Amino acid sequence: MDMPARPRVFSQRAQKLTSSTIREILKITERPEVISFAGGLPSPQGFPIARIRAAFDDVLDARGDTALQYGPTEGYAPLRAWVAEDMRRHGAQVTADEVLIVSGSQQALDMLGKLFIDPGSRVLVEAPSYLGALQSFSLCEPEFVAVPTDGRGLVPEAIDEALAAGARFIYALPNFHNPTGLTLDLARRQALVERCARFGLPIIEDDPYGELRYAGEPLPSLLGLGRAAGATVVRLGTFSKVLAPGLRLGYVVAPRDIIAKLVQIKQATDLHTATVTQMAVHEALRDDFLAEHLPKVRALYRRQCGYMLEAMSEHFPDTARWTRPEGGMFIWVTLAAGIDTGRLLQEAIARNVAFVPGAPFFAGVEPQANTLRLSFVTVPEPRIRAGIAVLGELIRRADAA
Amino acid sequence: MDMPARPRVFSQRAQKLTSSTIREILKITERPEVISFAGGLPSPQGFPIARIRAAFDDVLDARGDTALQYGPTEGYAPLRAWVAEDMRRHGAQVTADEVLIVSGSQQALDMLGKLFIDPGSRVLVEAPSYLGALQSFSLCEPEFVAVPTDGRGLVPEAIDEALAAGARFIYALPNFHNPTGLTLDLARRQALVERCARFGLPIIEDDPYGELRYAGEPLPSLLGLGRAAGATVVRLGTFSKVLAPGLRLGYVVAPRDIIAKLVQIKQATDLHTATVTQMAVHEALRDDFLAEHLPKVRALYRRQCGYMLEAMSEHFPDTARWTRPEGGMFIWVTLAAGIDTGRLLQEAIARNVAFVPGAPFFAGVEPQANTLRLSFVTVPEPRIRAGIAVLGELIRRADAA
Numbered sequence: 166m167d168m169p170a171r172p173r174v175f176s177q178r179a180q181k182l183t184s185s186t187i188r189e190i191l192k193i194t195e196r197p198e199v200i201s202f203a204g205g206l207p208s209p210q211g212f213p214i215a216r217i218r219a220a221f222d223d224v225l226d227a228r229g230d231t232a233l234q235y236g237p238t239e240g241y242a243p244l245r246a247w248v249a250e251d252m253r254r255h256g257a258q259v260t261a262d263e264v265l266i267v268s269g270s271q272q273a274l275d276m277l278g279k280l281f282i283d284p285g286s287r288v289l290v291e292a293p294s295y296l297g298a299l300q301s302f303s304l305c306e307p308e309f310v311a312v313p314t315d316g317r318g319l320v321p322e323a324i325d326e327a328l329a330a331g332a333r334f335i336y337a338l339p340n341f342h343n344p345t346g347l348t349l350d351l352a353r354r355q356a357l358v359e360r361c362a363r364f365g366l367p368i369i370e371d372d373p374y375g376e377l378r379y380a381g382e383p384l385p386s387l388l389g390l391g392r393a394a395g396a397t398v399v400r401l402g403t404f405s406k407v408l409a410p411g412l413r414l415g416y417v418v419a420p421r422d423i424i425a426k427l428v429q430i431k432q433a434t435d436l437h438t439a440t441v442t443q444m445a446v447h448e449a450l451r452d453d454f455l456a457e458h459l460p461k462v463r464a465l466y467r468r469q470c471g472y473m474l475e476a477m478s479e480h481f482p483d484t485a486r487w488t489r490p491e492g493g494m495f496i497w498v499t500l501a502a503g504i505d506t507g508r509l510l511q512e513a514i515a516r517n518v519a520f521v522p523g524a525p526f527f528a529g530v531e532p533q534a535n536t537l538r539l540s541f542v543t544v545p546e547p548r549i550r551a552g553i554a555v556l557g558e559l560i561r562r563a564d565a566a
Numbered sequence: 567m568d569m570p571a572r573p574r575v576f577s578q579r580a581q582k583l584t585s586s587t588i589r590e591i592l593k594i595t596e597r598p599e600v601i602s603f604a605g606g607l608p609s610p611q612g613f614p615i616a617r618i619r620a621a622f623d624d625v626l627d628a629r630g631d632t633a634l635q636y637g638p639t640e641g642y643a644p645l646r647a648w649v650a651e652d653m654r655r656h657g658a659q660v661t662a663d664e665v666l667i668v669s670g671s672q673q674a675l676d677m678l679g680k681l682f683i684d685p686g687s688r689v690l691v692e693a694p695s696y697l698g699a700l701q702s703f704s705l706c707e708p709e710f711v712a713v714p715t716d717g718r719g720l721v722p723e724a725i726d727e728a729l730a731a732g733a734r735f736i737y738a739l740p741n742f743h744n745p746t747g748l749t750l751d752l753a754r755r756q757a758l759v760e761r762c763a764r765f766g767l768p769i770i771e772d773d774p775y776g777e778l779r780y781a782g783e784p785l786p787s788l789l790g791l792g793r794a795a796g797a798t799v800v801r802l803g804t805f806s807k808v809l810a811p812g813l814r815l816g817y818v819v820a821p822r823d824i825i826a827k828l829v830q831i832k833q834a835t836d837l838h839t840a841t842v843t844q845m846a847v848h849e850a851l852r853d854d855f856l857a858e859h860l861p862k863v864r865a866l867y868r869r870q871c872g873y874m875l876e877a878m879s880e881h882f883p884d885t886a887r888w889t890r891p892e893g894g895m896f897i898w899v900t901l902a903a904g905i906d907t908g909r910l911l912q913e914a915i916a917r918n919v920a921f922v923p924g925a926p927f928f929a930g931v932e933p934q935a936n937t938l939r940l941s942f943v944t945v946p947e948p949r950i951r952a953g954i955a956v957l958g959e960l961i962r963r964a965d966a967a
């Protein structure tokens with residue numbers, strides 16, 4: 166054709182999309198010589214491959230017709246029942262019809278954005294918060310408002326009538342937070358749900374790592390505490406960290422009227438989550454499999470975390486502070502004011518070490534450019550020690566500059 | 567708590583959601599005594615269960631670590647390459663980086679809505695069109711405009727400068743259309759892509775059923791014709807109908823700049839499609855498996871379609887007209903003007919027969935209340951004949967009223 170093509174017309178929201186910093190970093194870290202503390206990948210050593218293989222086998226063998234057919238949008242009923250029972254075991258009274266199965270908990274974030282956010286709606290987030298949630302909510306063009314946090318996580322007392330006014334929800338990660346690794350203590354959890362109940366502010370509790378606790382005592386979920394306090398809590402869970410992320414399987418627990426709306430949204434979004442995967446995961450979970458499996462994963466993560474904390478104590482200067490996670494995958498580092506971890510990353514990559522600078526995790530507030538996130542779970546011990554030594558050297562040099 | 571909960575505040579788009587008519591009908595049809603021509607389920611007799619089971623086995627056995635880990639948002643590279651090669655085999659020059667793997671083609675509709683539609687954007691659709699697409703696009707609040715159609719499908723000549731002005735795209739199903747069963751002939755395809763090229767109007771070509779042709783000759787895709795004519799074509803395909811829908815696996819083929827934006831959207835939507843499923847499907851497709859498998863599925867669908875057309879000729883009155891599909895799963899029936907198929911459905915359900923009334927498939931135009939959709943693929947022959955006999959009787963009675 167000799168006529169020029171009309172320039173593409175994308176939606177406003179699509180025009181605002183930019184490539185994620187982390188995505189760009191992860192591309193660099195694919196080079197095998199790079200020691201990467203940047204990724205959020207769980208350790209494949211924790212994947213119960215044989216168990217999952219046997220589960221797919223059993224399901225396709227015995228019930229292939231059902232497993233390969235379209236299924237209900239709400240999810241595979243026995244898996245919904247399993248989730249409800251798991252919630253009850255953890256102290257929250259939940260029934261199967263309050264559970265919706267989703268294609269990984271990232272999908273739940275997308276659907277909750279569609280459910281709650283109009284352009285300009287106020288959304289309360291921790292600062293820093295999970296980048297994937299910020300990106301997902303951003304597609305619905307909210308106004309992010311940061312809830313003040315301190316070294317123990319979000320400060321419930323900061324949520325007052327003015328902050329809550331008109332807010333559609335607060336999004337929080339109470340366990341082994343991504344990116345900070347912090348866990349909200351019981352008193353703050355209780356204060357949070359009471360304030361949210363008082364102001365009628367729904368809570369989205371995102372808990373991908375809760376089962377990966379390797380130190381300290383388990384704490385009640387915001388779901389359990391919130392229901393007792395009369396708060397609306399939407400809880401997100403996932404099988405990505407207790408089984409494997411390549412399955413893309415998660416769930417939402419919420420009051421029935423919210424589940425009903427989410428089911429309509431899910432139908433328009435992807436009809437339903439893969440039947441065969443839901444059935445196989447339900448099969449794999451049988452006979453209390455996680456009770457046998459999770460201790461191994463926790464021991465692995467505890468060791469890996471220990472290696473990194475040890476190396477940091479040895480190599481990082483006193484000007485650096487960092488969190489000591491009781492579970493999960495991440496350590497959050499705060500360097501001396503004035504150090505820009507974006508620049509530090511360039512130097513680190515030149516030395517074949519990678520991490521994620523903290524700035525992209527902040528929304529609704531000035532980013533703290535002197536912060537960074539380290540992930541310890543997939544790197545072998547000697548490389549953890551070598552990589553941390555390099556970072557220590559670069560931080561000391563930045564301190565001196 | 568003694569304070570009343572604040573009423574829920576949902577987004578504008580969520581408030582507009584209503585339960586789908588088809589969803590409600592499908593609930594009724596779950597009763598085993600109901601002869602249902604309502605569903606859009608493929609026949610499980612066409613699922614290659616053993617092949618898929620062996621594929622999951624092989625993949626988890628040999629490459630479990632990779633299969634269960636997070637993967638690239640774009641999709642599993644060998645599967646993208648397979649899709650590109652499949653397109654080339656069908657006459658469209660496509661490279662693997664123009665392919666994005668999605669969690670069923672319904673997800674592609676959701677993502678394309680996010681990419682192209684602002685509130686109030688004009689979107690051109692056939693009347694009638696696929697209900698799932700209308701629902702999905704609706705979440706982005708477009709203004710639907712119906713493109714005139716006749717007994718041969720959409721009328722390309724009706725797309726003029728005025729209709730195309732400001733439209734974000736036209737959405738079309740050229741093969742064995744859902745719900746009409748119609749196939750757009752070559753002259754109309756050519757005219758469509760030429761007009762769209764001239765007006766710079768992107769085409770979304772949805773082709774879930776293209777491989778299920780059991781009569782007539784295959785026609786070139788809008789993708790192939792459109793690329794030659796300088797039109798922007800985004801083509802959606804799926805493994806739901808050639809392998810099995812419970813896998814939730816589909817793909818988008820589009821120019822690189824569109825794929826790049828869709829990748830950003832997909833990342834915020836669900837990170838990526840399940841790695842294990844992509845690898846298993848790629849494994850199942852090896853050695854030209856579809857060349858051996860599809861003829862069986864086509865033969866099955868041809869027989870089923872034949873039973874229904876035969877029974878309709880026998881039992882339906884002359885006042886009824888219907889399409890004769892060359893493939894796919896649906897027959898579209900137009901009754902005498904004045905008959906309301908919504909009311910007819912109530913009578914049919916009282917006689918344990920179900921179908922889908924045509925009205926919900928119309929957007930941007932007055933619905934034709936005297937239309938209905940019949941699906942023939944999953945009902946055994948005697949029940950097809952019995953169910954069509956009942957419908958014939960009810961239609962005659964409605965004609966007489």
